[in-house]
Amino acid sequence: MSDRPIDRALQEFLPEAQEIIETFNRLLLKLDEDRVAGRAAPGMINEAFRSVHTLKALAGSVGLARMAHLSHRIEDLLDKCRLDKVELTAEVIDLLFEAGELFQRIAADIGQGASSDGGSADASGDLLARLEGALARADSGHRDEPAWGSYVFDASLLSVLTEYEEHRLRENVRAGRGLYRVHAAFDLATIDVGLEALKERLKPLGEVITYLPSSESGDPQQIELDLIVGAPGPESEIQAALAGLGVVLRAVPRAGRSTGPQRAPAPTPPRGIQAAPERPPPVATPATPALTPIAVAVLPDIEVVEERVTSIKSASQTVRVDIRKLDHLMNLVGELSLARTGIQGVLDELKVDRERAGLARTLHHEARVLGRKLDEMQAAIIEVRMVPLGQVFDKLSRVVRKISREAGKDIRFVISGAETELDKLLVEELSDPLMHMIRNCIDHGIEPPEVRAQAGKPVAGTVAIAASQRGNHVVIEVEDDGVGLDEAKLVRSAVERGYLDEGAAGELSRREIYNLIFLPGVSTKVAATELSGRGVGMDVVKTNLSRLSGIIDVESEPGLGTRLTLTLPITLAIIQALVIRAAGRTYAVPLNSVLESLLIQSGDVRTIERREVVDLRGQTLPIVRVEDAFRLRREGARPKKSFVVVVGLAQHRVGLVIDELIGQQDIVIKSLGKSLDGIPGIAGATELGGQQTVLVLDVATLVEETLGVGAGEAAS
Template sequence: MDTAQYLDVFIDESNEHIEVLYKKILDLEKDPNDKSIIEEIFRAAHTLKGMSATMGYNDLATLTHTLENVFDAIRYDRVHVQSNMIDLLVETVDHLNTMVEDIAGGGNGSHDIQEVARKLEMFEKGTANIKEEHVEDSLEAESSNHSNVFTDLDEFELSILNESKERGFQNFEITVELREDCLLKGARVFMVFEVLEKLGEVIKSSPSVNDLEEENFDYTFSVILVSNQPKDEIAKKIQKVSEIDSVTVQHFSVKKYRESREIEDQIQTMQKDNATVSNNIEDKSKEPDSAKSNQNKTIRVNIEKLDVLMNLFEELIIDRGSLEQISADLQNSDLMETVERMARVSSDLQNIILTMRMVPIDTVFSRFPRMVRKLARDLDKQVDIEIIGADTELDRTVIDEIGDPIVHLLRNAIDHGVETPEERLQKGKPEKGTIKLKAYHSGNHVFIEIADDGAGINKEKVLNKALNNGLLTEQDIEALSEQQIYQLIMESGFSTADKISDISGRGVGLDVVKNTIESLGGSISIDSILGKGSVFSIQLPLTLTIISALLVELNKEKFAIPLSSIIETAIISKGQILSAHHKKVIDFRGKVVPLVNLKDVFQVPDTATDEEYTSIVIVKKGEKMAALVVDSFIGQQEIVLKSLGSYLSNTFAISGATILGDGQVALIIDSNAIIK
């Protein structure tokens, strides 16, 4: 069966089953007696095994089959869940994940699974608590992968191999490769068989003995040998025969052989089932539409196709703006009505396309529980992670970038935030710390909060470090709010840790987290209570490609300010402009807000006017605000965010550009950079 056409579906569904395995194994650790969790894990493993066998990935199928056996033993109470078992189960799923990643990268999914399979079998047999040095010899013959060479052993031959094992002999699969310049292959085979007959009894050869004698083979042949000699000794004696390139000796497991044959039978059965299903589908396709089901159906779409669709729609938005401009100039009622209808339809289309690009944030969150568990164990801490709002959706572009900053913040919370069990008990806290990872929508933004019930942030320590680093003076400290003090830990090179740790930081400070989030058009704020814990709150835009913006004018040049940053627009008289610390400010609802002239920021020539009133845009970044001075407001418009390219990537206070309906290019202002 040609399985290439199913590869993408196989990879997608395998990843889904692996995520289920990860999640449910961690749930099982919390509630080992919940049979429903065990059933879900068993079903995921069983499905993954069948898919892998059908696709011909035998290592993946074999390891999943072994994992399935363990859970079969658990659900029928032959084995009880232990903490060290959870570690092994997570490690096993890591191996499965590695194999699927290899397949996705174009590999064949081959992986060394012998050791982890052996450990799983120990748990299945209830021998996992016996010291490994006592069981290793007895399990050694069972530890190798099944043979891919011998596929036709009959029951008589298998019974001989079983009996020899019971009598203390060992079964070996030996592969001999002759040199390519070997002239008399048959003679070399005869000499190898002479050596083998002195070491034990040859049960089977591949190719057959007749083919070997007549030299009907390339340069490699294999045999199954029953012997009481060590495998190193067997290899050494065979190597003494001249013109041999290599000799491989490994234990032959009858059990593994039988299991491999079961899997092959499954493959054949599934291939027949697939053929039947295909025929059924073909028959159903000939049925009339009335006979077809009206149930909702889903399809998988490559993300690159969605990117192309979004790019085409961006061009449509630009053309829509151009049409609106032409319509306004011509004042033709029919044209204006058509353009208005087109605007409504394109707005609906925009919402659908943006919704298609939305991905549940659970795709990022799902990998954190196992990471938190591993880090906590490495640090001898006890930490629970509670995830809230994993179904919150975010644009795929943002999803791709937000994972690493959250990982860094979680590492920081576990390493520096949550105390050791002893310290927590001394403070009257529960022995186990808790980290809450929460996501929710608010307006056109998504908020992600990482909260811990740890030690909190020591303000005095932060201020002393800031003074020593020259970030502040004694006079500056008095004017700082608590939020501003906490923000200092995100300055470059800032750390209050008494010793450097490999867990969090790794030589990279929280300034990298802050820069990544701000590059996505987001912001991060910190709140903390000493001894009680800390909360890191990340604010992100829902999407990065099409945004609503306010168009403004500076000396006949057009600029766009994202609406998500704007609090209010206003027109003030010159008499309302005040001065503080030699800088212009205004009183905005009882707060002193600095006044920033955009012409000065962007070096736009200023045409002197004696106008009494000034147009301003109040923008915010967290708790901070600024009033941006502009010449005039043009109006609100949906714009397509275009990158300025690598040469202009570091342009101050400009996050990109957009093409307007009249063909002009308007630069998009990054108000976060101005406030900073």
């Protein structure tokens, strides 16, 4: 079945479509930014056009009729924008953004197994109706293409231009820019690099309107291109920028002297590029008179890196891989690690045998090499799974734009560390929590403009998101310069919900008060006066993050703002675990939730309100005995000395009391299977080598059960 072209195409479709939709959305953001800043970016509109053009064809090919139709009309709209028949207004951008979101939703539905795009029928019907309106308005406001002015174009040049390129050429003439031909010859093997270098040099100076191939040299090992460039600056500036590249610059000849915008009727283009009778006086570039025969030069500073044989290779050096295949590879590596542990066991036995000491040494050496390579392999697979957080941040920019409009607040969204990488799965799972956090910042953190002005703050509020890697963790900070958390309201809300009584409330530290925000239903909102149902509570954010082994902390300064800090492991595929023993059994505790371990004497344990606690640097740490959590029967008395493993879940800390710390080990968590799945406190099982299977503790549940958080039992 999967050999049918259409099935293969469907498999290919989704990742490519998602990539295109992401590009499309990114371009829209940039377009909107440029529009607001008053910079026109014709090339970017064209890129957006091209991306949706491809999407249309893709959707049509796999039978997604709605997506195809919608992208078709979006393409029409963008076509009109790039041809300047429609102005790119805020309303047009909004329509495009909506389409981008709808595309994303359809792609997500398909990704989750929907076989058609029918689920978005209403939304796409509604959007289409408004699109038709915009397109109809556009048709009435058609404006004429500007004429060629005094430029003398070769008919054969005009014939190879696409409609868009011809339009850009005319627009450049209209704007009174100078038009130039940059002739360059590239070696076949290095044209990609060479062309890129040339484009980079030209970009700041003007617009590359088109790339025309020429066949003047006849050398089969070279590709010659004429780049037609429109530039506002003097020719000397372009000449200087291209110095050293071995390219030839010529001004496109003109019939008159005028350099201003020309509205004269287009002259019949003469054949070939000829010197017009009255050429403008030569500009200060004696090195390249405009009409010398074209000297062909290979770009000099580019090394030939590949042999010709490679010319039938695909230019693309990337493959798309289903993440499940990587999971499988990761599992295999995990199993290989177990096999290595097994070898270590055999080795330990061999070492005891004196007669085989030599063999043991050799095996020891080989086992170490194997171990190192396995570590490298694991690291390499993890690296493949990594994607930059920028993917989520881009989506967030769109959300910020939308929410700030809805809320009538002007928001400056500052992103840093977008290049920080995280496991693909985590990145996906993070989008929603981050979105809620940012929504909260804008809705509840940032004050209305007039309030900010009164407080002497800049009218535009700032929401900043910053990511950085720290060892095996990624830290993401979401910060606003708003009003800060209202301690009094938080406490009142927590008391009303029954989490606290008035007396206990008075004893809370500031940090403990801020952390109340993570309890279900607790909020700084005054329920009656504010919109409800729009935001999602921070408790949901916290729960989602703890599923990802993430920890969240909050800091706030009244009047200055609030900062939320997320700490996440960079991957969940293979985890490091602390192997422990309690009441004669062995367990693994995921190391990413372990903060520290301490040795305690039985006398260190106090009881407060029927709960066992120990003092940790002046703070009270609730403890839970692993044997109590699982109702294990202990043979004999409790040891006098025990270990406490301090684990953290989001902002909570709990000490797990155990008998023995055995060591650290990489583990692959496996599900226990249907019958045992969902036992509270157990995340799964893992093999430690030597056929030994142990249970992996689910720290999140243990902490919640101990503290009663999430279940509403924390009220004293």
